[in-house]
Amino acid sequence: MNDLSDQKLDELLRQNFAGVPDHGFSKRVLRALxxxxxxxxxxLPAAAVIGGLLTWLALLPSPIWQAAAxxxxxxxxxxxxxxxxxxxxxxxxxxxxxxxxxx
Numbered sequence: 001m002n003d004l005s006d007q008k009l010d011e012l013l014r015q016n017f018a019g020v021p022d023h024g025f026s027k028r029v030l031r032a033l034x035x036x037x038x039x040x041x042x043x044l045p046a047a048a049v050i051g052g053l054l055t056w057l058a059l060l061p062s063p064i065w066q067a068a069a070x071x072x073x074x075x076x077x078x079x080x081x082x083x084x085x086x087x088x089x090x091x092x093x094x095x096x097x098x099x100x101x102x103x
Contacts, residue, residue: 044099051095055088 059065064080071081 044096047099048092048095052092 064084067078068081068084071078
């Protein structure tokens with residue numbers, strides 16, 4: 001089936017089916033459902049900070065991290081610091097996208 005036949009079938013069903021009276025059943029079911037939990041706005045920034053700190057601690061003994069840190073401290077942006085900055089930025093974006101998709 002394609003979209004055109006789906007639309008025709010849907011239109012045909014709507015024309016020939018008036019529906020079933022539910023006598024308030026749908027409203028009662030919706031009222032009985034538990035409410036959605038409120039979103040935790042603080043969770044994403046907190047996770048980003050904690051993830052950044054853990055990443056920093058994990059990379060601290062790495063020679064690449066030390067080279068990038070020395071480049072940034074001397075204000076000489078070399079290939080190492082640019083590469084690490086781009087990598088961290090990309091991973092952060094992926095993490096934020098994943099978090100927003102799950103929310």
